[in-house]
Amino acid sequence: MFEGVLIKMITEFEDPIQYYLNIGSDFLHMNQLLNKKIALKFVKFECLNCHLDKPIYRQGFCKSCFFEVPQAADWIMKPELSKAHLNEEDRDLEYEKKVQLQPHIVYLANSSNVKVGVTRKTQVPTRWIDQGAHEAIEIVEVPNRYLAGITEVALKDHVGDKTNWRTMLKNEIQDEDLTQWRENLKQYIPEEAKEYFIENNSETNLNFPVLEYPKKLKSLNLQKTPEYEGVLKGIKGQYLIFEDDTVFNVRANEGLVVNINVLS
Structure with a gap:
């Protein structure tokens, strides 16, 4: 079980692309999780600048930080x-x-x-x-x-x-x-x-590690659906692609503290 604030996945230009998620004190090699069942759970917010539990506005920042930091x-x-x-x-x-x-x-x-x-x-x-x-x-x-x-x-x-x-x-x-x-x-x-x-x-x-592409896309919003389980079938861009056609944009959810559990 892993827990930490989401930031965009680190990548290596190989064939296929290699993905890594730096979460909390852990470093997950996401390619190794293909075909495994993963549980995601929204815990709280953590602004990437002030680190407070305040709703994320854009780009991983709370509203006040978004209009102040040079990165935004x-x-x-x-x-x-x-x-x-x-x-x-x-x-x-x-x-x-x-x-x-x-x-x-x-x-x-x-x-x-x-x-x-x-x-x-x-x-x-x-x-x-x-x-x-x-x-x-x-x-x-x-x-x-x-x-x-x-x-x-x-x-x-x-x-x-x-x-x-x-x-x-x-x-x-x-x-x-x-x-x-x-x-x-x-x-x-x-x-x-x-x-x-x-x-x-x-x-x-570029070649991405995708075992199965989705046919009908369902975008996962952890703020509306705080708990989700699915079998990881691919990674493309900054998206996780699951067997039930659910897709999760890691970068669009920067600043969310999540719990990740590899179930099988």
Whole structure:
């Protein structure tokens, strides 16, 4: 039996992807739990910042912390709002410089459809794994988050920027030639970022540890259904997939303290 606050699963880029859950003082290798019956139980909340038992608002933070901590500022979700390169503070300039003023990648990923995204270079391929992408490719590598953000905004007029999580989890996907997509989109890259275009690279393919894909999805909300038991059949993105077609998004439930019991 294990108990602790949920944070997103740690991953290793192998074939298949390896998943680990750091919970409390324990470190669970989730791949080893495939085909085992697991019980989940909601215990309480624990904000990832203040660690108080307060309802989670977004991204693992209680409402007051969400509007205060730099990890939840608008530039996180909208990189084009980054201002550290101008030496302008949003919430914490030291933190913002640390995160924003480092190499960033604008990429194409195919999870449910081809989409454009932004991530720090150090988060490749982790970001693709977390999105459940079965293939991905880098388009540009820029020196800061702002340039990545304006490039993403420009490309969003010509390619999607959202993943259909239902399609991704059902594995209703088609292979795409991402190198051709990259070439087709090259013309829309802003002038400030054109010099950072990656000319010659190949797509990365990812294989997830899924024994059985769900047919009809039922999303588990532990706050509404505080106890659940099911046989784990797969892991994709940050989702646990169970035999009865129930799926549980670990990352969307960060900040919840849960009890996990491996029953068989």
